[in-house]
Amino acid sequence: MADQRELEVLYRRGYSRRQFLQRAAALGISSATALSFLAACGPAATPAPGATGAGGKPAGADGPVKLTFFVYVGANQGVVPREVQAEYMKANPNVTIELFEGTNAETYPKMVAARKTTPDQPLINFGYFNADATAKGDVDDMWESLDPANVPTVSNVYDSFKRKDNKGIAWGMVGIGLMYNTDNVKSAPGSWMDFWDPKFKGRLALSNGNHYLSGLVTTTRALGGKESDAAAVDKAFKLISDKAKEGQIRLFFLSNDQVKQPMIRGEVWLSGWFNSSVDIWANQEKGPFGYAAPKEGQIAFTIYHHIVKGTSAAQKYHAEKIINMLNDKQWLTRYCNLTHSIPVAKDITLDPDLANQEAFKTRNIEGAMQLDWPTLAMKNADWNERFNKEIVAFVK
Template identity: 85%
Template sequence: MADQGKSLERIYQRGVSRREFLRRSAALGISSAAALSFLAACDPGGTSVASPSTVGGGKPAGADGPVKLSFFVYVGANQGVVPREVVAEYTKANPNVTIELYEGTNAETYPKMVAARKTTPDQPIVNFGFVNADANAKGDVDDLWESLDPANVPTLSNVLDNFKRKDNKGIAWGMVGIGLMYNTDNVKAAPTSWLDFWDPRFKGRLALSNGNHYLSGLVTTTRANGGKESDPAAIDKTIKLMSDKAKEGQIRLFFLSNDQVKQPMIRGEVWLSGWFNSSVDIWANQEKGPFGYAAPKEGQIAFTLYHHVVKGSTPAQKYHAEKIINMMNDKKWLSRYCNLTHSIPVAKDIELDKALADQEAFKTKNIEGAIQLDWPTIASKNAEWNERFNKEVVAFVK
């Protein structure tokens, strides 16, 4: 009986119609009487799973029954504090909802999300969560994102106009500046340009991302030399330069995760990299590490951050995910999140600590002068660039 109950619960959470619920139950050898009894217990009002979803903010079928969600959050640097607080408050008010936090980086997790979309499209590895500008653009190409229902996410109206998403496919909540992170113990004169990656004083001390080309040096070097991501000749020129520099020993290492760049810089093995102002500030001022941040003269990168619901989630999962996303974007919670993580909000009336608002990355000139990358081009070219980057650059770093 316990196994039957678990099987019925799994079917129920898919948000299928009543007829489909009974059909799948029968296919598992479960009697109609047992299936109907389960439905009655989950939905005593008798509406049961009559339709796959309910538009306009109404509760979809199954939303009051057991619902399990996977919530992707960033790892480290206070990133999980507010999500845990919001989850605790939400599940207290909605005890039928169980939420598992999936912690990591978009670089590590996004490929797994795409793989799940291809192999088990109705079982995403995460239902909703944090998505950066790079993964956001890739998800547009891969058709990964649900449109958010404004009735469930009224905070959509608080987003600054130039950050609003077409068809409400996700909600922009903030941005991070990407600039030059350097080791303050070994670098006394702060770097000033994206081209400092190739300055001889950083030979053998440079760390670059392997796969995220807004951090790999490919895009920033191209921009600093007057090119664009959409210009194949400019990209070719940059890859040639990087290949030559790799052969000369300019690059110390490549990284995929936060710790893979943070720890070598603490140890003094790495002196320069591109990184996020929010993490650099926390590592320097709260953890007292040897980290400095400089906004390059060409401009720091405006790295917009979003909350998304992933396609393949059931209507019930989508409903609760939207409700939690709305909480995350409420003034109270978003202000707290931005202050804790040192993120730049892109919503109206968010209160920041003065010490944070006065920082370099938060200055109006550095926000207005930030480089707005061509994220769709970066997303569409990513696989091609990765192949070339690995063969022509990474292969020559010992």
């Protein structure tokens, strides 16, 4: 039984006959046992390396295939993945899909650790990954390129969200824009530079640690620079430091409540925040919150579907088919409406209460600001040190 289970695992990975026999031998399984197993599975298990069957289907794709699918937990984020999981397994009874629920922050380090010990048996085969995890995966060479023949929905994605070499497909985003107090601000702000408008003196809240919310990156961009341009970042640091000395900044926050509660009390009138949270606080909790997409663009905190390297050819084939289902208009529309996510694919029909929000308008999706997330990750510690010395130190 142990040999049988080991052979099934090898078979699901879609190896060629030679690779299959070599790996079986490495596990102490006799050639006779391995050959008998292959014979029972039929000819689809034994093509030459790299060969595929009809329709581009790789070796082993018709045999038993097991996939681990990473999905987000809570807030209706598991509804559509479970529906797609059930439908795909019904249509493909040889495929088993197991859900792995959690957050990218806690799961990605586990994926890296698993890759070091078992590179051809990844912890996750495919799933949902945000901009931060995607950037880390780019640095770590974690992602497979998707085959457009199996994922034709890549053509539906707005051009500004398309990935080089189809290393993943962007399906949605959370917008980061201007959150303002509607009791005290009657005309919606329109620019990231409104942070420094005298009318918000002493009423501005900034993040201390996340520089896409601290004013540093948005000011750099609004002044025409980029995160990778040291001179442009220095210019933004100086402007913010000067404004801090003038009393422009009311407070710094590290958590949701540290920006939410002061705005409810009217102590803070302006900040940068996520459209999804502002939506809930304004429309469900009836708080004094408004959201505006700045003229320079709301920040695109993009979310992707990726396939992890180390996934076998047979697994990749089925993962691509599932990803294509998830990005089909029917399923993507349902997911975005359930989770209040902003789609980055064309012709997605949103519920009217979402479609009418600023963050969801086509011009604000296509014109969203695409940050250099790897540079943000690399520079974060240095920028934090400077931010505390040059800015935080002058806010009393």
